[in-house]
Amino acid sequence: MRFAGRLNRAKSLPQDDSPSRATRPGPSGRRGRHTDAVQLSMNAEDEVGEPIEARLRRALGVRSIVLVGLMGAGKSTVGRRLASRLGLIFKDADHEIEAAAGLTIPDIFAIYGEPSFRDGEERVISRLLRAGPLVLATGGGAYLREATRVRIAESAVSVWLKADLDVLMRRVRKRGNRPLLQTEDPEGTMRDLMAVRHPVYAAADVMVISREVSHDRVVQDVLEALDAHLNGEGTIHVAAQ
Numbered sequence: 001m002r003f004a005g006r007l008n009r010a011k012s013l014p015q016d017d018s019p020s021r022a023t024r025p026g027p028s029g030r031r032g033r034h035t036d037a038v039q040l041s042m043n044a045e046d047e048v049g050e051p052i053e054a055r056l057r058r059a060l061g062v063r064s065i066v067l068v069g070l071m072g073a074g075k076s077t078v079g080r081r082l083a084s085r086l087g088l089i090f091k092d093a094d095h096e097i098e099a100a101a102g103l104t105i106p107d108i109f110a111i112y113g114e115p116s117f118r119d120g121e122e123r124v125i126s127r128l129l130r131a132g133p134l135v136l137a138t139g140g141g142a143y144l145r146e147a148t149r150v151r152i153a154e155s156a157v158s159v160w161l162k163a164d165l166d167v168l169m170r171r172v173r174k175r176g177n178r179p180l181l182q183t184e185d186p187e188g189t190m191r192d193l194m195a196v197r198h199p200v201y202a203a204a205d206v207m208v209i210s211r212e213v214s215h216d217r218v219v220q221d222v223l224e225a226l227d228a229h230l231n232g233e234g235t236i237h238v239a240a241q
């Protein structure tokens, strides 16, 4: 798990002697102990001025980006903008399930029950991932299924959009279309879901805080976190002599 934002951007030499880029043998086979050819990898553009979007598309190859997280985390709205920045197709698993069933999610829950919804969700996500590369917003519970986590790990890079309880509650109050929150105490229900799900979402490759800033700012945070994960942004490159 890599963390997003400025915390992840410290450009300091590794403090331990783990086999980081700084100590791996160079092309000559010797350990890169020499510091006179240190080159810091850069932020939004690398040393030849390549835009972050192009660098990410190259690093992703055929892999998709899959957004996971609780209801209201911003998977759908941030995901659509992220796909647009990267020139990738965007799919929303919830919408695809509704289209496949010809029913809304509340109706699927009411008529067939949650277990059937979960089976359908697994099948739909599997189909969507085979059609990648794309940006996929999953439903809040999809990543809880082990088979889905395995498929995502095989064919995608996963991003956990994490938000505080009060942020999530402010957002989900805007629309009452989430069957799991039709309880007497939606905030208590959300708190319980956080306790169960956060340890599972933590298996994602990257975590980004979905804070109270513009959608576009969160998209930028996601791009930078993915860049750090895939391209080793912030690491020290030492040329072996």
Ligand SMILES: Nc1ncnc2c1ncn2[C@@H]1O[C@H](COP(=O)(O)OP(=O)(O)OP(=O)(O)O)[C@@H](O)[C@H]1O
Binding pocket: 069, 070, 071, 072, 073, 074, 075, 076, 077, 078, 094, 137, 138, 139, 140, 171, 172, 174, 178, 210, 211, 212, 213, 214, 215, 218
């Ligand atoms: N960074 C943000 N700034 C302002 N509003 C946001 C932000 N992120 C999300 N929202 C708003 O929160 C609401 C929920 O967002 P969204 O539908 O993207 O969440 P979701 O993770 O897809 O939830 P679900 O799992 O229920 O589908 C929307 O009204 C969206 O515009």
Ligand SMILES: O=C(O)C1=C[C@@H](O)[C@@H](O)[C@H](O)C1
Binding pocket: 070, 071, 094, 105, 138, 139, 140, 141, 142, 177, 178, 179, 180
């Ligand atoms: O968190 C969940 O389990 C859910 C979230 C939504 O995206 C929908 O997938 C559905 O309402 C269930």
Ligand SMILES: [Mg+2]
Binding pocket: 075, 076, 077, 092, 094, 137, 138, 139
């Ligand atoms: Mg959504």
